[in-house]
Amino acid sequence: MTTMTSKLKYCLLSAATAALLIGCGGTTTTPTPDITLPAGVTLVEKSGKSGNVSIPFEKYEMPNGLTVVLHEDKSDPLVHVDVTYHVGSGREDIGKSGFAHFFEHMMFQGSENVADEQHFKLITEVGGTLNGTTNSDRTNYFQTVPSNQLEKMLWLEADRMGFLLDAVTQEKFEVQRETVKNERGQRVDNRPYGLLGERVGEAMFPEGHPYSWSVIGYLVDLDRATLDDLKKFFLRWYGPNNAVLTIGGDIDKQETLEMINKYFGSIPRGPEVTDPEYVPVTLDTDRYISLEDNVSLPLVYMSWPTVYANHPDEAPLDVLMSIMGDGKTSLLYKNLEKEGLAVNAVAGHGCREISCQFTMYALPNPAKGASLADLEKAMRDALVEFETRGAQPDDLERVKAGIVSGMIYGLESVSGKVSQLAAYETYRDTPDGIMDDIKRYESVTAADVMRVYNQYLKDKPAVIMSIVPKGQGDKIAAPDTWERYERTIPENTDTSNFNWTLPVDDFDRSVVPPSGENPSVVVPPVYTTSLDNGIEVLGSVNDEVPTTTIQLQLKMGQSHDPMDKLGLATNLAQYLNDAGTQSSTAEELSNRLDKLGSFISFSSGDDYTTMYMRTLTKNLDETMDIAMEKLTQPKFSQDDFDRLKSQTIEGIKQSKKDAGSLAWGAFNRLMYGDNNPIAWSGSGTLKTVNNTTLSDYEAFYQAHYSPSIASVITVSDLGEAAVKKALSPLGNWSGGEVATAADKPYPALETGTLYFIDKDNAAQSEIRIGRRALPYDATGEYYRAGLMNYVLGGAFNSRINLNLREDKGYTYGARSRFSGSEKRGTYVASAGVKKDKTAESIVEFVNEMNTFYGSGITDEELAFTKSAIGQRDARAYETPRQKLGFLSRMMNYDLTPEFVDTQNAILRNMTKEDVDTLAKKYVNPADMIMVVVGDKDAIFDDVKALGYRMVELDVDGNVIK
Structure with missing residues (x-):
């Protein structure tokens, strides 16, 4: 890639030293155009700041x-x-x-x-x-x-x-x-x-x-x-x-x-527009409201009116929000989650143009038996505790570091920069708002935070909402004191006619502008190296922003779970996210990361477990130290295990209330079989989670977290030598061999069968239609099959989406896709549809697939596919995350960068006969099964009338006898 001519300007900001930041400042230059402006166009503003986090721009009117x-x-x-x-x-x-x-x-x-x-x-x-x-x-x-x-x-x-x-x-x-x-x-x-x-x-x-x-x-x-x-x-x-x-x-x-x-230029002005007027929102007393909903766990939510976006007090209120309920350093975490009273407790300060709201909410941990009233009291007590402790230096440093790093991360893509410029201009009448934002947060003092607490929250009325499972109205935090009103709808007295005339031009607008000369797209240059313990490293340089992203990949995951302890890989990864180490508490680790503006997370999928790290490059070494501590020195604490186990159990229960989760869960089990760990939710089941102990976590960690199955991909503004030096702590990591997960046989599909799951009063139905298909292959039939599917269900304007969404309005979106990993793959068509159009939607899905199976692709559709996919590489390698995805495919599937050239050749040479042959092979609905989740009372008879063999499943995916 070429060097960025308008490269992001930055100084290495210390969030702890406001004077350093402010010393980097500059002023906006006199707006002098360096180009010839069209008649009537005026240059209004031109950025001229240097040495700051800023985006060069010109503003015209x-x-x-x-x-x-x-x-x-x-x-x-x-x-x-x-x-x-x-x-x-x-x-x-x-x-x-x-x-x-x-x-x-x-x-x-x-x-x-x-x-x-x-x-x-x-x-x-x-x-x-x-x-x-x-x-x-x-x-x-x-x-x-x-x-x-x-x-x-x-x-x-x-x-x-x-x-x-x-x-x-x-x-x-x-x-x-x-x-x-x-x-x-x-x-x-x-x-x-x-x-x-x-x-x-x-x-x-x-x-x-x-x-x-x-x-x-x-x-x-x-x-x-x-x-x-x-x-x-x-x-x-x-x-x-x-x-x-x-x-x-x-x-x-x-x-x-x-x-x-x-x-x-010829489009006339519209009516004049003024900014909306801010009117302070006040409550005369606490307003308690409640709702019975299809949820598994109650929730209590508190909300206070505060100021408005860009108000001087927004920044100190955001700091207060962070102290109260943002992450493991917060008071809500310490008093509710850490103590096991709540499975989740969070604060927020959402701001809109003319009003902000300070919020706190919590979901109780049933194992502790806390009521919503107990949680409300605990949240109010946390506010009282803040009065005693106030805002600490660490609090201010964390928030300020997060603001600075967030600004920089947000500028890794041109879309991110454009979005920032557009938002600042819309709300502040200048695109040049980044430094002002940073400065206003840097200037917040502990006294400011206490002042806004006293002014907007202390002893001030709030809206307190309880949401409880249906039939459990007695569990609300307090009786309702406010009732929904019947809205007064004004009579529509506007009888005006349109004054609508088309603009007049001196050219023919009906002519679609031609494309310019095709840009040159260059695959990111990559380098390979290895660490002292043999870990392979695949990297790429991205010098547009001062950030480094590292992903450690371990070739193990859910496929290694014992069947009686499903969820072990996924839940252990979550444990490593949330627990402490031999040397530090979870709160201390979180505090250190937040003050660096860095991020570390563990996650696990079917075949890989990853440690993802993102940091400002200036903080790379300190962030790597924390990552190694979390990776190699976890502390297996019974208290942390019990707390996270409760959260996992409640998450599993809640998934049973979500129609989409039910549909995917049933579909995967039908694809891969009850005796295969990858067929199940990554979190496991209630039975297997309850069957898993802390010693199981420790044993799984010892057996599977090893450099022998590790690889690293990284994108940084540093060169190869500097990155390798920064990664050297990983090179000192030791561990034994890890057994490969056993392959499990897949069940025979009962093709032509429709599996139905009842979800009472569901507003929509979820549909899945599919089959097992191909494992991932970047240059083989898997890639070709994806090209084949593009106009059937892969693009927004595919046949399936245009039919169900744009033509009939049955759904917000419908699609079909191939997905595959190293050893397996599926083809599935899916949508959430209107309840009363469930049967009709199934018919339309099947009709579209049958038509494509029978008649194949048109010449116009083939040309569209080649054009669309052939040109999208221009936006494929822009951000560090995109580059990381490219490197991940290379590492996981042993590819060289030339695989992109091979794909382009396949696309270029693909014929209608090629596509039609693949359609005959993979998109015949007769080779598929269906899963439908919806309100049985409303839709079952209509679905049954379609004539498919019907099998009813319960919410756990078991056949109802």
């Missing part, structure tokens, strides 16, 4: 009010384009909740010159990725594409900004209304504790306050909405003068501004 922010970054052949509109659910009217999010969906449905489904297709077929998000305060649309596609992206974004409404039809409106309702079902109504935020918002804010409803809105409001309502919402808020266009990456500023002027 167009005559129609559109704000443009450009960031030039030549490190990778890609661009990221973000359009942020300063409109979220907080701009909605009473009774019209969900409009901002609804319009996020509508903006992808085509415009005057962009056909239905063409937006996704145009971006996907050039190897790009795209999405949109909505929150209370803004909606943004973004895409990352190869750099030669910039003009096409500007054409697309301009067309939906200025030429959308005539293309918004009633049919599109109805389909997307159903899609949004499906999304609510999946993310809110069908998810344990999913209604928490909505109910707390109702109780926290007065009726009519823009945060008194959720971003996704109420179903009744979505049902009430009309197409005219939605169009008027667009005309009010989506003008260029309420938008920020931010572009980062491999761009030419002169050419980019000229293209922006061409495509956006």
